[in-house]
Amino acid sequence: MSDLESFREQTRAWLEENCPQSMRWAPRKRGNPALADDLVWGGKKQTYPNADAKVWLERMAAKGWTAPTWPREYGGGGLDKAQAKILSQEMSAVRAKPPLIGFGLTMIGPLLVANGSEEQKLRFLPEICRGEIRWCQGYSEPGSGSDLASLQTRAVVDGDDYVLNGQKVWTSYADQSDWMFCLIRTDPDVPKHQGITFILLDMQSPGVSVQAIKLISGASPFCETFLDDVRVPRDQVVGAVNDGWTMAKALLGHERTMISDAFSESSERNQLVELARTYIGEDGDGKISDQVVRDKIAQLTMNKVCFDLTVGRTKEAAKIGQQPGPESSIFKYYATELNKDRHSMMVSVLGPQALGWEGEGFEQDELDVTRSWLRSRGNSIEGGTSEVQLNIIAKRVLGLPE
Amino acid sequence: MALILNEDQQLLKQMAGDFVKNESPTSRIRQIRESGDEVGFSRELWGRMAELGWQGILIPEQYGGLGMGYAEMACVLEECGRKLVPEPLLSAVLLGGNAVLLGGNEAQKSELLPKVADGSLLMTLAYQEKGSRYSTSQVKTAATSAAGGYAISGEKVLVIDGHVADKLVVSARTAGVVDDPDGVSVFMVDREAAGVEIVQQTTMHLRNSAIVRLHDVEVGRDALLGAEGAGVALLDDVIDRATVGLAAEMLGGSLEAFEMTLEYLKTRKQFGVLIGTFQALKHRAAEMFVELELGRSAVAGAAQALDSGADDARALVSVAKARVSDLAVLVGYEAIQMHGGIGMTDEHDIGFYLKRARGSELTFGDSAFHRARFATIQGY
Ligand SMILES: Cc1cc2nc3c(=O)[nH]c(=O)nc-3n(C[C@H](O)[C@H](O)[C@H](O)COP(=O)(O)OP(=O)(O)OC[C@H]3O[C@@H](n4cnc5c(N)ncnc54)[C@H](O)[C@@H]3O)c2cc1C
Numbered sequence: 117m118s119d120l121e122s123f124r125e126q127t128r129a130w131l132e133e134n135c136p137q138s139m140r141w142a143p144r145k146r147g148n149p150a151l152a153d154d155l156v157w158g159g160k161k162q163t164y165p166n167a168d169a170k171v172w173l174e175r176m177a178a179k180g181w182t183a184p185t186w187p188r189e190y191g192g193g194g195l196d197k198a199q200a201k202i203l204s205q206e207m208s209a210v211r212a213k214p215p216l217i218g219f220g221l222t223m224i225g226p227l228l229v230a231n232g233s234e235e236q237k238l239r240f241l242p243e244i245c246r247g248e249i250r251w252c253q254g255y256s257e258p259g260s261g262s263d264l265a266s267l268q269t270r271a272v273v274d275g276d277d278y279v280l281n282g283q284k285v286w287t288s289y290a291d292q293s294d295w296m297f298c299l300i301r302t303d304p305d306v307p308k309h310q311g312i313t314f315i316l317l318d319m320q321s322p323g324v325s326v327q328a329i330k331l332i333s334g335a336s337p338f339c340e341t342f343l344d345d346v347r348v349p350r351d352q353v354v355g356a357v358n359d360g361w362t363m364a365k366a367l368l369g370h371e372r373t374m375i376s377d378a379f380s381e382s383s384e385r386n387q388l389v390e391l392a393r394t395y396i397g398e399d400g401d402g403k404i405s406d407q408v409v410r411d412k413i414a415q416l417t418m419n420k421v422c423f424d425l426t427v428g429r430t431k432e433a434a435k436i437g438q439q440p441g442p443e444s445s446i447f448k449y450y451a452t453e454l455n456k457d458r459h460s461m462m463v464s465v466l467g468p469q470a471l472g473w474e475g476e477g478f479e480q481d482e483l484d485v486t487r488s489w490l491r492s493r494g495n496s497i498e499g500g501t502s503e504v505q506l507n508i509i510a511k512r513v514l515g516l517p518e
Numbered sequence: 519m520a521l522i523l524n525e526d527q528q529l530l531k532q533m534a535g536d537f538v539k540n541e542s543p544t545s546r547i548r549q550i551r552e553s554g555d556e557v558g559f560s561r562e563l564w565g566r567m568a569e570l571g572w573q574g575i576l577i578p579e580q581y582g583g584l585g586m587g588y589a590e591m592a593c594v595l596e597e598c599g600r601k602l603v604p605e606p607l608l609s610a611v612l613l614g615g616n617a618v619l620l621g622g623n624e625a626q627k628s629e630l631l632p633k634v635a636d637g638s639l640l641m642t643l644a645y646q647e648k649g650s651r652y653s654t655s656q657v658k659t660a661a662t663s664a665a666g667g668y669a670i671s672g673e674k675v676l677v678i679d680g681h682v683a684d685k686l687v688v689s690a691r692t693a694g695v696v697d698d699p700d701g702v703s704v705f706m707v708d709r710e711a712a713g714v715e716i717v718q719q720t721t722m723h724l725r726n727s728a729i730v731r732l733h734d735v736e737v738g739r740d741a742l743l744g745a746e747g748a749g750v751a752l753l754d755d756v757i758d759r760a761t762v763g764l765a766a767e768m769l770g771g772s773l774e775a776f777e778m779t780l781e782y783l784k785t786r787k788q789f790g791v792l793i794g795t796f797q798a799l800k801h802r803a804a805e806m807f808v809e810l811e812l813g814r815s816a817v818a819g820a821a822q823a824l825d826s827g828a829d830d831a832r833a834l835v836s837v838a839k840a841r842v843s844d845l846a847v848l849v850g851y852e853a854i855q856m857h858g859g860i861g862m863t864d865e866h867d868i869g870f871y872l873k874r875a876r877g878s879e880l881t882f883g884d885s886a887f888h889r890a891r892f893a894t895i896q897g898y
Pocket of ligand 1 (some may be wrong): 262285501502504
């Protein structure tokens, strides 16, 4: 038996034995990890949905499998790509839920692995792997969204510290997080991209205050974050001072892959069909009885097939060591537009049963459809708006003049 | 899975692209139209394509072909699609050749396929009738038993390259009523046979086509392809394959029209600036690029499904044809709009691409037809 085959066998056996039943997706239902609420995000404020969730996290973290490819000395699993793929396949096979999710594992962690100082890696990565600290992203400001590089929050050197003043906004989960990675202006006298530094900030620091913002979906996943004379030790800068934009770009790569991955992995492909059968009905041949709805569902499903095939092209190229081609520039844009269309269609299919907000007369699943639809409208705003994505394609890929 | 090209395929595509660029610029199709040339393509160029092996790409080696697959065929057809190359690959190989390959018995295959592969035999499929739209079972043409075989009567329309085909593969009813999926049979008919009347058609999209009228045309039993009465399944299989070829051609045409438009955005000035600086146009160009990438994936997915004999091949053929139909028409419309007035003139080539896009869209099923078929295959 090859090493990989025996790794697969051992992994399968270990998962079967160690993944608690309640930490497995119910048959036919597989959530979208980026959007699910009952998963573990970690951090000091984490309350576990149930005791199994904690056990599952601890067992996986002990093996280093919350961050399978990170080096072992930083709490990761030290797996190579092939092994990591096997782990992920075997987790799907037993329908295991991810033990831990969040910005630590998917955004700041990878950046630190690549660009952090040795001291920063040893300090933060193990805690991220064990789910002990939760992170938020402090980029956007009231005056700086798409034009992020115009950000105004200032850092001034004072002894061994920086002193920070300003305001961040749309900081997802700032009220749940222990740390924030943020972009701060350290030099206001140079062109805007060149005076920004990437800084790690302890949310417990004096002078940090957070105010939740309620979304159209009724949830409050993001906040305004105010920074008032907040002192941050200078060794919490990632990369070089005034080189924060380079760091941000590297990290944005991780963020966009995460967003498009999240949508391409979810296998709710036939959920629309199931909803249509329930809410609209079928004819004697098992066809959805409303021709227009049937046509639209076919269109959306085909769109998804084409998107998956496109992601497949990039993956195949990666497998033989090629860089992603120009097709990868469409992922963030198309995945989010597609997701919005699907959610919008689900509301159409539910019809009047999509009118509930809470309380009687509506099933929980129906309320979820409505709330998820509202939340989905943000997909094409967060992480770079669709318009900005099209600007990037026009400029970088098509070479259209400024 | 093989959604991206390997080195051999890249080389094939590169060579096909160079050949087409050098030998068959878009101006050819204009010349042919202007001159009223009845053949509508070049037999000399057809011979050189045969030297390159293009007619034999899909034909197994034992019958004189190269034994390659749809991934390779798509490489060549995409490049041909770029310049609207009029040589009859689609009809001779993907329609006619495939009918023999998929439906023929050993004797038929070993007699005919080598001639398809070397380009010496032109075949095509005559299945469409006036009003039958995209259905293979809407067949009024009838074949009745006659001494030693059958006598066929009826009329077929929009027969691709029917004006030059040496052998026509004709669907005709041997039993049942119109639209009955059973009872359709598939025959080979020589163009020279008594009672065959061929009338060239003039199409909007400049695809060489003909009406084929059959007046009591007598054929022997050996003219039957596949089992009597089981023709619909064969026709659907053949047309699926031709559909992937057409989709590759449409992808090529869309790419060419898009690149011509992109070039115009980078050269045409108004208000003192290049029109490509206008964001209203930039975003639409970027959206076309998104669609082109998805279209490329769809064609690659269908080609690879056919090559690997995947269970979901038919569904993926529908995905591809639906996608590139919408893509080609979108690009055609946007190309005209972004060219402004010049785009409306017959003198400019861009109009050829819109016409070909719609013509191909309405061949082998448009996107609505394929969405419905896809839904049916998926069980809803
Ligand atoms: C759900 C959600 C979660 C988020 N989480 C975080 C987070 O955790 N941390 C964080 O820092 N930020 C977060 N954001 C903020 C997000 O990054 C910004 O909202 C986004 O970058 C857009 O900025 P803005 O809201 O200021 O909109 P604006 O930039 O003001 O845009 C308004 C409109 O103008 C368009 N526009 C702007 N510039 C151009 C242009 N050049 N060309 C064409 N159109 C243009 C935009 O596309 C948009 O339609 C989150 C946002 C959402 C919706």
